[in-house]
Amino acid sequence: xWSIPGxxxxxTRFPRFEPDEVLYEFDGxxxxxxxxxxxxxxxxxxxxxxxxxxxxxxxxxTANILQxxxxxxxSVFDALNQPRCWLCDVTHQGQIAACQRVDFEAIPKDSLPAxxxxxxxxxxxxxxDLEGRIREIDKDRRSFELRDIPGVTQAQRFGFDEHLxxxxxxxxxxxxRVRISGxxxxxxxxxxxxxxxxxxxxx
Amino acid sequence: MxxxxxxxxxxxxxxxEDADGGVFRLVKHDPPRVDDTASHMExxxxxxxxxxxxxxxxxxxxxxDAVHQRQLLxxxxxxxxxxxxxxxxxxxxRTTGSQPTHTTWWAxxxxxxYRLFSVVQEEG
Numbered sequence: 001x002w003s004i005p006g007x008x009x010x011x012t013r014f015p016r017f018e019p020d021e022v023l024y025e026f027d028g029x030x031x032x033x034x035x036x037x038x039x040x041x042x043x044x045x046x047x048x049x050x051x052x053x054x055x056x057x058x059x060x061x062t063a064n065i066l067q068x069x070x071x072x073x074x075s076v077f078d079a080l081n082q083p084r085c086w087l088c089d090v091t092h093q094g095q096i097a098a099c100q101r102v103d104f105e106a107i108p109k110d111s112l113p114a115x116x117x118x119x120x121x122x123x124x125x126x127x128x129d130l131e132g133r134i135r136e137i138d139k140d141r142r143s144f145e146l147r148d149i150p151g152v153t154q155a156q157r158f159g160f161d162e163h164l165x166x167x168x169x170x171x172x173x174x175x176x177r178v179r180i181s182g183x184x185x186x187x188x189x190x191x192x193x194x195x196x197x198x199x200x201x202x203x
Numbered sequence: 204m205x206x207x208x209x210x211x212x213x214x215x216x217x218x219x220e221d222a223d224g225g226v227f228r229l230v231k232h233d234p235p236r237v238d239d240t241a242s243h244m245e246x247x248x249x250x251x252x253x254x255x256x257x258x259x260x261x262x263x264x265x266x267x268d269a270v271h272q273r274q275l276l277x278x279x280x281x282x283x284x285x286x287x288x289x290x291x292x293x294x295x296x297r298t299t300g301s302q303p304t305h306t307t308w309w310a311x312x313x314x315x316x317y318r319l320f321s322v323v324q325e326e327g
Contacts, residue, residue, distance in 0.1 A: 022300070026305065027243065027260070028243065093251075094251055111277070113276070120271075
């Protein structure tokens with residue numbers, strides 16, 4: 001088992017290392033909420049194990065962060081990247097063997113989720129490539145609706161960055177059909193445009 | 204075909220179905236080894252977890268769930284392995300929770316689970 005510098009803390013900080021809520025389970029709880037000795041919320045992430053212990057990354061969390069995790073508004077890595085962080089070693093019988101305060105940045109990258117990974121696969125952004133006409137531009141929020149889309153999806157709302165603004169406005173003014181390539185976020189009814197191209201041209 | 208005598212009564216649950224079709228699981232070795240497919244009951248881990256679930260093995264029905272899991276929990280294994288199950292391999296039940304294709308597989312006694320798996324993708 002790997003080791004990094006840290007400061008040992010009393011294991012009584014987490015008197016019951018049992019899930020208050022399981023967020024991801026596979027052969028047992030892997031990511032879950034655990035309460036500390038003051039009853040505060042902490043996010044626990046299974047990072048590794050050997051024959052003797054499971055090692056968890058434990059960080060303070062909030063109800064808002066947990067909700068953002070469930071909804072796909074924040075990645076697991078970002079939810080774990082907090083100013084305070086502990087590594088807790090828990091025996092396979094559920095007893096805490098040791099806890100140490102560590103710097104999150106010192107944890108080996110292969111013992112953490114990849115950056116950007118959402119809690120569930122269903123929350124991961126999906127590539128989208130749709131043809132249609134741009135309608136309902138919101139200049140302030142930089143969004144538009146794509147309509148007259150062939151197939152089942154009749155309309156899709158897109159957000160876009162400043163660098164696409166002129167292309168979006170031009171396509172709207174010319175009332176021409178365009179192809180929008182972007183990413184859609186399953187948990188939201190919104191996609192993000194990455195490229196706009198005239199039909200017949202590739203982005 | 205029977206389940207181990209050491210398993211609790213009514214395990215697998217009555218609504219588990221004959222094993223059938225493809226399943227995916229992260230493994231640490233290519234080819235998979237026996238410890239890649241060991242249940243918690245066999246390893247002695249999580250003794251306070253639900254007894255029947257400890258006898259089974261977690262698998263996914265869709266590869267994309269295993270791909271995501273490798274990003275989420277990289278220490279579970281670098282390799283994605285696939286097995287094609289038939290009724291002689293045991294019973295399965297979707298035990299999804301928030302994961303749509305999470306499935307528990309209870310293998311009959313004598314089924315060498317790890318031999319049924321072969322690696323289909325290595326971490327790129």
